[in-house]
Amino acid sequence: MSVTAVVSFDTVGQIATGGGEAVTWSAVLALFFLVPYALLFAETGAAFPQEGGPYVWVKLALGRPAAALTTLFYWVTNPVWLGGSLVFLAAESWDGFVFHLGSGTFADYAFKLLFIWAAILTAIVSLRRGKWITTAGAAVKVLALGLFTLTAVLYGAEHGFAGLADAHFAPTTAGFLALVPILLFAYVGFEGPNAAGEEMHSPQRDVPVALGRSSAVAACCYLLPVLALLAVVPPGKLTGIGGFMEGARLVFGVYGGASTSVLTLTAVMFVFALLTQGSAWMIVSDRMQAMAAADGGFFTRRLGVFHPGLGTPVRTNLLSGAVATAFMLVAMQLADGDAGAVFAVVLTVAVTTLLLSYLVTVPALVVLRLRRPDVTRPYRVPGGRRGFLACAALVYAWILVGSWSALFPGVLDELFGVTYDFQETWGVSRALFETFTLGTVAVLLLVGIVGARGLREKVDRGTG
Template sequence: MENKKKKLSLFQLIGISIAFYGSVRSVPTLAVVGWQQIFFMIGAAILFAIPISLICAELATGWTEEGGPEVWVKEALGEKCAFITSWLLWVQMFFGMVMVSSTVGILLAYVIGRPDLSQNNIFVFSFIILSYWTVTLLNLKFDMDKIIGTIGSVVGIYIPFVALVALGLWWTFKHGIVNLGPLTWKSAIPSLGSIDKFSIFSGIIFIFTGLEIASVNANNIENPKKNYPISVFLSMGLLIVFNLIAGLTEANTIPTDKIQLSNITQPFAIYFNELGLPWLTNVISAMICIGVLAQLSVWVLGPSKAMIKVAEEGNLPPVFQKRTKHGVPITFVLIQAIVVSFVAILYVVIPNVNSSFFMILILTNILYCIVYLFIVLSAIVLKYKRPDVVRAFTISGGKLGMWIAVSLSLIGIAITIIVSLIPPANTKSGIYIAVQVIGTAVCVISPIIIFKLRKPSWKKVNQKKF
């Protein structure tokens, strides 16, 4: 008798979902708004994370072939929109990878016992270049995911996150409310008088990006109609609770104007110093650094593997179809490294590491929001255009349920893009807006031009290996 692949249980899916989103990377972004992070996190869940998770699950269980968003958008909106979607998923990673790479130098500054270097823009810039090119070259020769993938995730992501939550609770129970202040309506709800704080909402949305990847698990769960929505609500609830504990305790430990957005080691240093174990800051920094390098290894190949399929369909010149003998898309990988190097120059042009980090974070988020706009529109179109396609999971309420999910998502996406254009305090507004507007325009217009110029001869004939 043939063995069937075992389905995931509800408990397993909740565990996978929490592991997928759990990270210390976004905690400083939460901490900087104090009690208001509760308002922003709940808003992000209701207007973004939950409805888009449900939408992506219905699409993923209806169109199960590899490709995800590109397949859904192509089916609903056509080949041009599908190409733009794939392109944006690729180029937004340039900015995301710069942001993640920037933490390498900061972490190493603590590893070597020189925390002052964590806010030195030249030091941070140097390690963005060094770390990203090192990971790129290693990926061209070895299967880095097998080498450091699982170990890197456990050592560098999950253990530090649990430690941050536990230490934050310990510090708060010991000292009480120090920097956070009392919880009141005024302290919890942002006012229009401090509208610059609304830009933080976009940074908080970034915690939930990648929902379209996690939704593929809906194809492999017991009783998806019942269990998938339960897992979404429970995992999102737990994720919100853990992030809020970490964010609130950090906000209580460090004054708002002293929080370093790109420095995820900052609260650890305070906690371990108080415990009389300052050397553990070096250890935890090294652990998180391993996690960052593991993430970079996955990101170096992930988007490029998706894009090479787009190239082989004839949407890009043949040079983009080249692979190494290991199947690595060499042209895409090298272009990524070159563009990441240029984007990293922002850390030289803008000496304030906090400002550079936040600008790149927000630009990444705007591009991702455009992708989600295509996905959400595709979901409602396919609800009417392809009712014949069987979905293992469907949003409750039929077309009305889909319209509710789509409406909430569109409101969340619109709010995120609008607040992304509001310069935060202590940032040069002209440079900030220019980076967001020009960066977004270039990234969106370039695939439209490329699609217009494509030629039939670009379609793949034979795959060439090097």
């Protein structure tokens, strides 16, 4: 589940657009963000394994209102992401390598609707069965990335690694500010399986081990394919939405007459991996949101009901599907149908809402560590309390920079004297970008406040 959720296929190409320093910053964040982040959540997840994960942690530390709003931002990231960047990337790949869909056609809409609701259906079925679908997705994802990386090495051995000569691995301020939000988005999510903590056989034992293994897998699944893309794809040819598959089109030429078949199979694997990636996040985030609703933190407790036979929050799953569908329809009208611009902007919306949720979650972990030292902790961060606090401070600093850069791209660049062309970078105007990102955040804040207040009023009247 962790590998399926955290290794984000849709971000590989986007990260690679940062050039050689994308590898440098990926390695830096793996060491100075991913490691302390994994340590924090390994200790907390093993100590507090209750169903609902981060919702429970924030509630215990900071109260139900803070937990409800944090969970809303965490949850909504996933239907926005599913109905935005994931479905657009899947459709673009299917259209280019499997079967022509066109843009804005009936086939295009049908594919995107089918993709969204297939992911939701996977979340609706019982975890006993659904976990095998996401496990298959994790295996396919690692296989596809491994196949691409190995083939890129073979291609480079035959044609040379021309891209490395102009990759420019030296880190820069501009590269740092551009890459930090997407890299943080790529590396977070290991706490997700704790949303189904009570459905694990032994969360106290399994959570730390799973985090350690999946962290190592995630770091390799980003660093190696990104390095391979940069080595073989000509500079300036990488795009966020087409990066991985366009790179595959180039390097799979080494298979001669079989290249077309291998490329088509890889595209199918790529789309399946994207689908299960969305499913994994739906499984965990819908459980968190359902727990918030059942606990009185979101509109109606009915959204928190788990199906007696399936054991899943079907009503919240269906709500996620509706939000994803609505977001897809809105995104189709964005940027005059420019799929690349839609992909980048919608991905940034998902990055923003997710990172904002961690601005509350990380302090909650610190509060739990300081106020509840008596709770049994099967795993502890090295260095005890000081080690825990040092990790939390480092993680929080990264999240602050990433959140600001995602919400207001270019502002820190200009502060540090770095030239920033917004239209050229994003393909849309700053006004349209900020309307979409800040507008989404404002709507979520309003929904969270109204939802929690409305439910409290129903409870006070005895009707909730």
